[in-house]
Amino acid sequence: MKVLGILPIKKHVIQFFIGFLFIVVLSVLWIYIETLVKSVIWEQKPIDYRLIYKALMYHLKSALTEDLVFRGAILYILINRLGAKWAIFISASFFGVYHVFSYGITGGAIIPILYVITVTGFAGYVWACVFEKTKSIALGLGLHLGINLVRVCFYPSQPYGELLVKEISKVNFSEWNELYFVLIKGLFPSVVTLIFLKLLLKSYFKFFKNN
Numbered sequence: 001m002k003v004l005g006i007l008p009i010k011k012h013v014i015q016f017f018i019g020f021l022f023i024v025v026l027s028v029l030w031i032y033i034e035t036l037v038k039s040v041i042w043e044q045k046p047i048d049y050r051l052i053y054k055a056l057m058y059h060l061k062s063a064l065t066e067d068l069v070f071r072g073a074i075l076y077i078l079i080n081r082l083g084a085k086w087a088i089f090i091s092a093s094f095f096g097v098y099h100v101f102s103y104g105i106t107g108g109a110i111i112p113i114l115y116v117i118t119v120t121g122f123a124g125y126v127w128a129c130v131f132e133k134t135k136s137i138a139l140g141l142g143l144h145l146g147i148n149l150v151r152v153c154f155y156p157s158q159p160y161g162e163l164l165v166k167e168i169s170k171v172n173f174s175e176w177n178e179l180y181f182v183l184i185k186g187l188f189p190s191v192v193t194l195i196f197l198k199l200l201l202k203s204y205f206k207f208f209k210n211n
Helices: 010-037 049-082 083-102 110-134 138-153 174-204
Strands: 043-044 165-169
Touching: 010 138, 010 174, 049 083, 049 110, 049 138, 083 110, 110 138, 110 174, 138 165, 138 174
Parallel strands: none
Antiparallel strands: 043 165
């Protein structure tokens, strides 16, 4: 538990909430951009606090499990044996491929599969970099949980989705423009997060890194 940086000490708690709050704000910002660009019309749904609580517990367990597997013990061992560069690449690659199976699209078209591997794999890369720099899964866990919760509040998802609003209508782009837009949508949070974290870790490295 100590080597994974999961103990609920003050530093880890602060790291978790910094990651959580940052990605929530960033995700909501993207939804606002998408609403403007695609003229999305949303319909507010009645708030079901019980359902929101269930979704929170589900995604907390899911994010924690995935982080312990892909950015926990395995990544820690790989870093010690192969070095950070290869360890992070392997962790991110497996994380991307894992989502092809978890989303149940193994028998689907190649473009959606490549999209899922690219988007989730790059997110896994960012979160693995966070673990390597901070020696803790706390910050990455906050990012992981935050982005998942925002998505299920606005978009369809299983087993929980569209918890707060439902999309009624939007402008449809041409096939290729839609592909580009969806790719930007998928990579935007991870790219901005990577830039933010590089600046954050550079400025406050002594605080975020465990001794």
